[in-house]
Each structure stands twice: as structure tokens, then as C-alpha cells.
Amino acid sequence: MSVLSLISGASLPVQLVMAILLLASLFSWYYIFLKVFTLRRTEKQTAEFERQFWSGADLNDLFQRAVNARDSAGSLERIFESGFREFTKHRREPGTDVGALMDSTRRAMRATYQREMDKLESSLSFLASVGSVSPYVGLLGTVWGIMNSFRGLANVGQATLSHVAPGIAEALIATAIGLFAAIPAVVAYNRFAGDVNRLAIRFDSFTEEFSNILQRQVH
Amino acid sequence: MSTHAIHSRDEALAGGLAFAMHVLFLVLLVFGVSWQHKQVDTAVIVDLWRDLPAAAPPKIEAPTPPPPPPEVKPEPPKPVPKVEAKPPPKPEPAPAPKPDIALKEKQEKERQLKAQQEAEAKKKLAAEKAREAELEKKKRAEAEVLKQKLAAEAEATRVAAEQQKARDALAAQQAAAQAKVVDEYKRRISEKIRRLIVLPPNVPDNAQVEFRVIVLPGGAILDAPKLLRSVGSVPAYDAAVERAIIQADPLPLPPDPALMRHFRELNLVFRPKD
Numbered sequence: 001m002s003v004l005s006l007i008s009g010a011s012l013p014v015q016l017v018m019a020i021l022l023l024a025s026l027f028s029w030y031y032i033f034l035k036v037f038t039l040r041r042t043e044k045q046t047a048e049f050e051r052q053f054w055s056g057a058d059l060n061d062l063f064q065r066a067v068n069a070r071d072s073a074g075s076l077e078r079i080f081e082s083g084f085r086e087f088t089k090h091r092r093e094p095g096t097d098v099g100a101l102m103d104s105t106r107r108a109m110r111a112t113y114q115r116e117m118d119k120l121e122s123s124l125s126f127l128a129s130v131g132s133v134s135p136y137v138g139l140l141g142t143v144w145g146i147m148n149s150f151r152g153l154a155n156v157g158q159a160t161l162s163h164v165a166p167g168i169a170e171a172l173i174a175t176a177i178g179l180f181a182a183i184p185a186v187v188a189y190n191r192f193a194g195d196v197n198r199l200a201i202r203f204d205s206f207t208e209e210f211s212n213i214l215q216r217q218v219h
Numbered sequence: 220m221s222t223h224a225i226h227s228r229d230e231a232l233a234g235g236l237a238f239a240m241h242v243l244f245l246v247l248l249v250f251g252v253s254w255q256h257k258q259v260d261t262a263v264i265v266d267l268w269r270d271l272p273a274a275a276p277p278k279i280e281a282p283t284p285p286p287p288p289p290e291v292k293p294e295p296p297k298p299v300p301k302v303e304a305k306p307p308p309k310p311e312p313a314p315a316p317k318p319d320i321a322l323k324e325k326q327e328k329e330r331q332l333k334a335q336q337e338a339e340a341k342k343k344l345a346a347e348k349a350r351e352a353e354l355e356k357k358k359r360a361e362a363e364v365l366k367q368k369l370a371a372e373a374e375a376t377r378v379a380a381e382q383q384k385a386r387d388a389l390a391a392q393q394a395a396a397q398a399k400v401v402d403e404y405k406r407r408i409s410e411k412i413r414r415l416i417v418l419p420p421n422v423p424d425n426a427q428v429e430f431r432v433i434v435l436p437g438g439a440i441l442d443a444p445k446l447l448r449s450v451g452s453v454p455a456y457d458a459a460v461e462r463a464i465i466q467a468d469p470l471p472l473p474p475d476p477a478l479m480r481h482f483r484e485l486n487l488v489f490r491p492k493d
Contacts, residue, residue, distance in 0.1 A: 003248050003249050003252050004249065022241070025241065026237055026238070026241060027237075029236070029237035029240050029241070030233050030234050030237040031233075032233075032237070033232065033233035033236045033237055034229055034230060034233040037229045037232070037233065038229065041225070071223075072225075176248075180244060
């Protein structure tokens with residue numbers, strides 16, 4: 001009685017549930033790996049840009065570099081670019097007061113920040129729903145399979161363990177697959193949510209510090 | 220490299236890794252379950268080992284004969300170094316008296332030649348001796364190997380005999396156990412019949428009837444029981460016993476069908492007193 005025979009011998013609804021769960025598991029692992037790569041890259045780029053920024057490079061140079069390499073720029077670099085662009089544009093106009101200038105700069109940075117955060121957080125919700133729902137889907141398959149095996153038992157005069165056991169084992173496979181899908185998804189979701197949060201804090205504090213630097217330049 | 224290129228590469232890598240992950244899961248699941256099945260199978264095999272330990276010793280003794288040759292081999296090289304060590308000291312004293320007169324030198328040379336010849340003769344002798352010793356040792360080693368072979372064979376035959384004895388004893392035990400079971404069921408059969416006998420009046424205590432019954436595998440009685448020896452004086456007793464036998468159908472039989480041959484034809488003896 002191998003696992004494969006258990007799967008192939010299950011009833012159609014249970015097999016359907018298993019297929020859904022397998023698909024969910026495949027996609028969740030796909031997103032897990034994708035997120036691992038993008039988050040690691042974003043973290044590296046952020047650290048690199050912070051190092052460049054705080055090592056005292058000229059702001060115009062940095063801006064020029066960010067514009068030239070827009071395709072490969074990191075999130076923090078894009079935030080910086082949009083803020084600095086807004087700042088230089090407004091500054092050339094005569095008769096703007098400092099408050100309005102800083103407000104518009106901050107708004108521009110805020111918009112880019114939100115766009116970047118949305119990119120980082122994408123498909124995290126998918127992991128969360130796989131983690132919370134797939135155990136229930138697996139349980140549904142199990143309950144269905146056990147119901148069927150008990151109904152079949154009613155037709156047998158003498159019920160022995162060997163009549164019930166294969167049906168229940170078949171049904172339990174569905175729960176096992178559901179848990180297989182759910183556990184990594186939940187762990188990955190928690191991990192990634194924490195990582196994204198830390199990145200968001202880094203972006204926020206950079207925005208504030210950069211606004212201060214720009215404000216000092218105006219005076 | 221643009222973000223698009225990086226992104227598509229990441230996507231392909233992530234897809235491949237996710238797929239590999241699931242293949243790994245599947246392999247683990249399948250192998251994990253089949254591994255558990257193998258364990259169950261080995262648990263069944265354990266019973267068969269009970270008799271084998273007696274057969275193991277000859278197998279262990281068989282490989283022991285080879286070791287003696289290595290013990291013999293290290294000895295022959297010893298005589299060879301002795302032969303080589305002897306000649307050098309004799310040529311050595313020769314160079315010392317060289318400064319003496321020519322005659323002496325000649326004598327010396329002759330002596331040296333003699334010494335050399337002697338040394339060579341000694342060498343030859345020693346070599347022959349060594350060869351002889353080696354031959355003897357070889358012979359001895361062969362004899363020893365032969366002896367050990369003989370001993371091993373004797374041991375094997377002894378062990379085989381022991382095993383045969385053990386097997387015979389086991390068979391005897393089994394036969395005894397079978398006989399016990401047969402007796403037990405024969406007793407039960409006659410008891411079941413005896414309980415059903417309605418004893419007619421005026422039966423003498425020494426009366427004895429004997430019936431032959433043919434039993435079918437289920438315990439059913441084939442035909443009517445055949446009267447072998449009648450009481451004679453009280454025919455009512457014969458009839459009572461016959462009725463009891465017919466009523467006792469089916470007779471109790473042992474569950475082992477191999478014992479059925481002991482119950483195919485039964486001679487049942489009844490006395491009113493038992």
C-alpha cells in the first residue's frame with residue numbers, strides 16, 4: 001500500500017481537493033523563492049545606496065547616477081530620485097516658500113515609497129491565504145473521504161479494521177498535503193512580513209533625514 | 220542588467236526551485252512509507268532463525284585453516300641471513316698480512332683461495348640445508364593443513380550428526396505431541412458417546428462391546444457402526460451403544476487436518492462400568 005496507490009485510489013472529490021492543494025503548494029513555493037530573491041536584492045541595494053549617500057557624495061551626482069541607471073535602481077534610490085527631482089523643479093520657480101517646497105518634495109517621495117512598498121508586499125497576501133486556508137481544504141477532502149468509507153462500510157455485514165483503514169488512510173492524505181502546503185507558507189509569510197516591515201522603516205527614516213538635508217540646503 | 224531581465228530570471232529560478240521542492244516532498248513521502256513497510260516484513264522473518272545457530276560454528280571454523288601458512292613462511296628467511304653473515308669475517312683477516320714476503324703472500328693467496336672455496340662449500344651446504352629445511356617446513360605445513368582439513372571435516376560431520384540428532388529429537392517431540400492430541404480426541408469421542416448410552420437393566424459388569432466406525436473429515440459417521448464383538452447375553456446393550464454412537468454424530472475431531480488419518484477408522488470399545 002504505497003502513497004501513490006493511496007492517491008490514485010481516492011474518490012474523485014478527494015482527488016480534486018488534492019490537485020487544488022498541490023497547485024496551491026506549487027504556487028506558494030514559487031512565490032516564496034521569488035520573494036526571497038527580491039527581498040535579498042532590495043536589502044542589498046538599499047544598504048549600497050545608504051552607504052553612498054552617507055559617505056558624503058554630491059547630491060547632484062547621486063541624482064544623475066540614479067536617473068542614468070533607472071532600470072537597475074533600487075527602491076531607496078527611486079525614492080531619492082523622485083524627491084530630489086521635485087525639489088530642484090520647485091526651487092527654480094521664483095517666489096516659492098520653504099514650507100510648500102518641502103511639502104511637495106515629501107509628497108513626491110511618499111508616492112514613490114508607497115509604490116515600492118506595494119511591489120515588495122505583492123503576493124504576500126497569497127502566501128497568507130494559502131497558509132490559512134489549505135489546512136481547511138485538506139480537512140474537507142479528509143472528511144469527504146471518511147464519509148465515503150463509512151458509507152461503504154454500511155454495506156458490509158462484518159466491519160473489520162481492514163475494511164476501514166485503507167479508506168481513512170486515503171482520506172488522510174488530503175490533510176497531509178494541505179499541511180504540507182500550509183506550514184511553509186505560514187512560516188514564509190511571517191518571515192517576509194517582518195523583512196518588508198524593516199525595509200519600510202528604513203525607507204521612512206531615510207525620507208525624513210533626506211527632507212531635513214534638503215531643507216537645510218534652501219536656507 | 221535591467222530589472223525586467225533580473226525579474227524574469229528570478230521567476231524562472233523560483234519556478235524551478237518550487238518544482239524541485241515538490242519532487243523532493245514526493246520522494247520523501249513515497250520512500251518514507253515504503254521504508255516502514257520493509258520493517259514490518261523483517262519482523263515476520265525473525266522466527267525462522269531459531270534453529271540456525273548450531274549450523275554457524277562450522278562456517279566460522281572453515282576459514283581458520285589458511286592462517287597457519289603465514290606462520291610458517293616467516294621462518295625460512297632466517298637461514299639466508301646466517302649464510303650471508305658467515306663469509307665476510309673470513310676474507311677480512313687476509314688483507315692484514317699482505318706486507319710479508321712473496322711466499323707468504325702466495326701461501327696467503329692459497330689460503331685465501333682455500334678459505335674462499337671452504338666458504339663457498341659452506342655456503343652451498345648452508346643453502347642446501349636451508350632448502351631442505353624449507354622443504355621440511357613445507358611438508359610440515361602441508362601436513363598441518365591436511366590435519367586441520369581433516370579436523371574441520373570431522374567437526375562438520377560431528378555438527379551435522381548433532382543437528383540430525385536435534386532434528387530427530389524434534390521430530391520425536393512432535394510425534395509425541397501428535398500422539399497426545401490423538402489420544403485426547405479419542406478420549407473425547409468415547410466420552411461423548413458414553414454420555415449418550417442409556418444403560419439397559421441386567422447388564423453384567425464384565426460385558427464388552429466393540430464397534431468399528433468410519434469417520435468423514437467433518438466428524439460425520441459414514442454408514443451404520445459395525446458391530447465387531449457383541450456381549451451376547453444382553454443384546455439390548457449392543458443396541459443401546461449403537462444408538463448412542465449414531466446420536467453422537469458429529470464426533471469431535473482435532474482442528475489439524477493432518478491428524479485426520481488417525482481417525483479415519485475408529486475401533487471403539489465400551490464396558491458398562493466405565
